[in-house]
Amino acid sequence: MTSLLQIRDVSKRFGGLTALMAISYSVEKGEILGLIGPNGAGKTTLFNVVNGFYPPSKGDVLFKGERISHLQPYQICRRGIGRTFQVVRPLQRMTAFDNVIASAFLRAKDKAAAEKVALEVLEFTGLLGDRNLVSKGLPLGKRKKLEIARALATQPEMLLLDESFAGLNPFEQNELIDIIRKVKARGITIMIIEHHMKVIMSLSDRVVVLNYGEKIAEGTPKEIANNPLVIEAYLGEADSA
Amino acid sequence: MKKFMPLIILAILCLLPLAGLSSYIMHIVILVIMWSIIGMGWNLLGGYCGQVSFGHAAFFGMGAYAAGLIYYHLGISAWWGLLVSVPVLTLSSLVIGFICLRLRGAYFALSTLALGEVLRVTAANLVKFTHGDLGIMIKQRTWVDKTWYYYIVLILAAGSFWLIKTVTESKWGYYFVAIREDQDAANSLGINTTLYKTIALCLSGVLTGVAGAFYMNYMGYIDPTTVFPLYDISIVTVMVVMVGGVATFWGPALGALIMVFLAELIRSMPKIGAAHQTLFGILLILIIIFLPNGVAGDLRKLTRLFKRRRPA
Numbered sequence: 001m002t003s004l005l006q007i008r009d010v011s012k013r014f015g016g017l018t019a020l021m022a023i024s025y026s027v028e029k030g031e032i033l034g035l036i037g038p039n040g041a042g043k044t045t046l047f048n049v050v051n052g053f054y055p056p057s058k059g060d061v062l063f064k065g066e067r068i069s070h071l072q073p074y075q076i077c078r079r080g081i082g083r084t085f086q087v088v089r090p091l092q093r094m095t096a097f098d099n100v101i102a103s104a105f106l107r108a109k110d111k112a113a114a115e116k117v118a119l120e121v122l123e124f125t126g127l128l129g130d131r132n133l134v135s136k137g138l139p140l141g142k143r144k145k146l147e148i149a150r151a152l153a154t155q156p157e158m159l160l161l162d163e164s165f166a167g168l169n170p171f172e173q174n175e176l177i178d179i180i181r182k183v184k185a186r187g188i189t190i191m192i193i194e195h196h197m198k199v200i201m202s203l204s205d206r207v208v209v210l211n212y213g214e215k216i217a218e219g220t221p222k223e224i225a226n227n228p229l230v231i232e233a234y235l236g237e238a239d240s241a
Numbered sequence: 242m243k244k245f246m247p248l249i250i251l252a253i254l255c256l257l258p259l260a261g262l263s264s265y266i267m268h269i270v271i272l273v274i275m276w277s278i279i280g281m282g283w284n285l286l287g288g289y290c291g292q293v294s295f296g297h298a299a300f301f302g303m304g305a306y307a308a309g310l311i312y313y314h315l316g317i318s319a320w321w322g323l324l325v326s327v328p329v330l331t332l333s334s335l336v337i338g339f340i341c342l343r344l345r346g347a348y349f350a351l352s353t354l355a356l357g358e359v360l361r362v363t364a365a366n367l368v369k370f371t372h373g374d375l376g377i378m379i380k381q382r383t384w385v386d387k388t389w390y391y392y393i394v395l396i397l398a399a400g401s402f403w404l405i406k407t408v409t410e411s412k413w414g415y416y417f418v419a420i421r422e423d424q425d426a427a428n429s430l431g432i433n434t435t436l437y438k439t440i441a442l443c444l445s446g447v448l449t450g451v452a453g454a455f456y457m458n459y460m461g462y463i464d465p466t467t468v469f470p471l472y473d474i475s476i477v478t479v480m481v482v483m484v485g486g487v488a489t490f491w492g493p494a495l496g497a498l499i500m501v502f503l504a505e506l507i508r509s510m511p512k513i514g515a516a517h518q519t520l521f522g523i524l525l526i527l528i529i530i531f532l533p534n535g536v537a538g539d540l541r542k543l544t545r546l547f548k549r550r551r552p553a
Contacts, residue, residue, distance in 0.1 A: 051429055077431035085429075091422035102415040106431035111411065154431050 002065050004029040004158060004189050005050070005081075010059035010069075012045055012213075019045040021213045022059070027158070032180070032190045034204030034221070036197075038233055041210040043193045044086055047160050050191075051083045052076040063158070078106065082151030083160035086193070088143045090135035096146055097122065097131040104153040117153055125149040125179055141172040148179065152188075159183060161192040165199050177203060201225065209233065247406075251399055258388045267387040271459065273494075273501045274394045275452050279474075280481040280493025281401045282448030287479070288488035289409055290441035291421025292342070296353030298474035299360045300446040303333055304453025305468040306364060309377035312457075319379055322454035323397075330450035331443050338439040345424065354471070361469030376464025383458065390459050397455060398494075401448050406490060408444065417441050418488075449478075472518065480521065484528055486535025495536050 003026035012020040020042045027033045035043050048054045050061055052073035061069040068076050077083075091099050100118040101111075108114035122128045125145045130138060135146055144164050151159055161180070165173055173196070180203060184190060194200045200207060200221065207224040209217040211233040217224055224230055257270065279301060287293045307329045308322020341352040364371045371377070384390065408414055416437045419427040428434050457463050468474065477500065485496025503524075507517040532539040 053425070053429070072433075073425075073428040074431050074433045077429055083429050085426065089423045089426040091419050091426065093422060094418060098415065098418075102419045102427075102432075103430040105412045105415055114412070150430060 002062075003027060004064060005191070006060075006062040007046075007050070008060045008062065010046070010049060010056045010061065012042075012049055012054055013057045019213050020049070020056075023210070023213075023215050024059075025208050025215065025218055027189060027191055029189055030184070030187060031205040032184055032192060032203050034200040034207040035191060035193045035210065036195070036200055036207060036224075037210035040212075042213040043210055044162055045213075046210070047083065047162055047191075047193065050076075051081065051160060077154055077156075080155075080157035081160065082154045082156035082158070084144075084147035084151050084162055084164055086162040086166070088140070088147050090138070090143055090146050090150070092134075092136040094135060095132050096127055096135050096138065096142075096149075099135055099146060100131075100149050100153045103150045106154045117155070121149045121153045124152065124182065126175065141168050141175075144168065144172075145176070145179070148176075148183075152183070156188060158189040158191070161190060161194075163193055163195065165194055165196050173199065247402060251395075254395055255392075258391055264387055267391060269501060269505060271387060271391055271394055273497045274391075274398045275455060275459075276477075276481055276497035276501055277494040278394075278398050278401050278452040278455075279449050279478050280485065280497050281398075281405050282445045282452070283478045284482050284488065284493050285405060285408070285417070285448070286441045286445035288482060288492070289414065289421065290417040290438060292438060292441065293350045293479075294353040294445075295350050295471075295475050295479065296355070296357035297445075297449050297478040298357040298469045298471065299337070299353070300330060300334070300449035301453040301456070301474050301478075302357075302360055302364065302463075302465070302469035303330060303446075304450025305457045305463045306371065306377075306453075307450065308454035308457035309379075309463050310371070312379060313372065313377050318383075319454075319458050320383070322457060323451055326450040326454040327447055330447045334443040334446035335439065337446070338442040342435065342438045342442065354475070357469060357471055357475050361465045361471075364465040364469055371465070374464055374466070376462055376467070377457075379458070379461040382461045394455055394459070397451060401451075402490070402494075404444070404448070409490075413437065413440065480525055482535070483525065484535055486537030486539070489535065489537040492535050492537040499536065 005027040008024055010020055010023045011018065023046065037043055045054065049056050049069065052071050055070050060067050063079055063081060068079060091102065097118060100121055101114045104114040104117040108117055122131050125148055127142060127145055127149055130142055135143065138146065148164060165176060168176065177199060180190065192203065204221055206219065207221055208215060209224060209230050216229045216233060217227045279297065283294065283297050304326040307326040308319040311317055311321055311325055312319040337356060341349055341356065344352050365374050416432050419430070419432055420434050420437060424434050453468060456468065481496035481500050482493055484499055485494065486492030504517060507520055508514045532542065536543065
């Protein structure tokens with residue numbers, strides 16, 4: 001059986017800067033794959049390639065066996081990949097409800113159906129009580145949830161989460177971990193970029209580590225935690241300190 | 242009550258000619274309604290979809306010339322222009338959209354600004370086709386009395402209002418606003434931003450063009466400087482919507498009412514009249530500072546202002 005998402009030999013160059021160098025790995029259906037690496041390692045660039053914002057300079061991205069690199073973001077979303085942004089980008093002057101309705105229209109036949117999906121998703125993410133608030137006024141924790149709600153409303157098979165935990169307090173973090181577990185329980189595959197090791201280690205089935213645009217390790221959270229290359233990337237060489 | 246508001250206002254407007262208003266007042270009212278159509282057109286693209294245009298004179302002028310040219314070349318009634326302007330404006334909006342909608346924000350605004358000017362100069366120089374600066378004159382106007390013109394423009398405005406309301410409350414409306422708020426986010430949520438921006442531009446262009454075609458019939462004379470000007474059409478269009486309220490249903494109509502009456506008032510004042518453009522500029526600055534959402538958008542703020550004054 002082929003993997004849900006295959007990243008094959010993907011490179012991305014911006015002028016002279018190589019942001020991604022020959023990255024290859026797969027995401028299997030139903031798993032949570034953690035993508036980690038120091039700042040500037042190319043994690044968000046990789047998301048942007050998978051999501052269609054950037055065409056890869058070399059290599060291919062395959063979703064359910066179909067080549068999706070060089071498609072537009074909206075076409076990739078239609079094929080079943082939803083994403084959130086590192087810097088939250090809610091549709092500011094719309095209410096939380098309208099935000100989610102706008103994305104639910106992707107698969108809903110009419111407005112009533114879109115509203116139904118939106119209500120369901122808002123309840124799922126615990127935002128039902130805030131649905132009539134303008135999203136600009138929501139606190140960060142709720143805006144992060146709204147990002148996820150919006151992506152879920154497009155009814156994706158796969159969700160790309162870009163640092164959904166950054167800036168959240170421990171209580172909000174635990175809430176979000178629960179939400180992500182529930183998303184997984186629905187059979188949605190997740191690829192998540194995260195800096196909080198606690199989150200990554202407790203959520204991920206497998207972890208891929210990037211450093212300077214290269215994949216330096218791949219494995220279970222336990223393997224990654226003990227991998228000398230990963231420790232070096234995060235903490236520096238043992239004798240150079 | 243609120244739901245029937247448009248119908249109540251329409252009913253009142255239908256009865257208005259019975260009030261026996263003078264021909265001059267009727268003229269002003271017709272202009273107000275025409276400007277609300279243009280405002281509604283601009284509002285769809287600039288207010289809801291967030292693509293601010295400084296060149297709506299281009300659409301207005303094309304509509305006016307569509308009506309004028311079929312009369313001038315084919316000798317048929319310029320009223321057919323109301324129909325002819327629809328396909329003409331749809332096609333030209335597609336072409337314009339293909340070029341200008343690749344640009345974002347200020348660059349889009351600048352490209353539309355250039356567009357209006359390009360068309361003005363073109364219309365002035367294609368003398369054989371457009372009769373150049375001499376313009377096009379309808380030899381005999383359909384009616385001397387204003388009543389029928391009034392009802393025609395009222396029907397057009399009611400149709401435009403209904404269209405805007407239907408569109409903005411549908412999926413398209415949600416997509417337009419999503420594009421306004423964040424184009425990249427909208428794109429990654431499955432919205433074909435290029436397609437929906439083009440749809441908004443076409444609808445906006447058609448509404449404005451139909452108003453232009455009406456103008457040709459109503460005024461009976463057009464030339465490049467009256468239908469393609471930057472200030473008198475393009476900028477005033479933006480002002481009508483800004484004053485009335487961007488992305489509101491009633492904003493364009495309110496803005497048209499205020500702007501047209503204000504323009505008449507200021508122009509009729511001795512000495513100050515000559516400076517009406519200056520005064521409009523100052524007004525626009527004041528509105529942007531104190532009522533950034535326009536009269537319709539900041540209604541609550543306005544009523545609070547008046548209520549506070551009363552007890553004192």
